[in-house]
Amino acid sequence: MAETIKKPVKFLKDVSNEMKRVTWPTRSELVRYTIIVVTTVAFIAVFFAVVDTIISWLLQLLLD
Numbered sequence: 001m002a003e004t005i006k007k008p009v010k011f012l013k014d015v016s017n018e019m020k021r022v023t024w025p026t027r028s029e030l031v032r033y034t035i036i037v038v039t040t041v042a043f044i045a046v047f048f049a050v051v052d053t054i055i056s057w058l059l060q061l062l063l064d
Contacts, residue, residue: 025033
């Protein structure tokens with residue numbers, strides 16, 4: 001029984017030690033990366049919206 005309790009405790013201690021070793025991004029890096037991700041997602045969304053509109057328009061031309 002004690003072994004099953006020790007394993008999760010050891011795991012959590014190991015996680016804590018690993019988190020101390022992580023090199024976290026600075027605030028400016030985080031802001032820059034966030035802007036890059038949001039801009040990329042917005043660009044891809046607009047791209048697919050335009051492609052979808054063009055394909056819909058072409059299908060309407062062919063089917064009507």
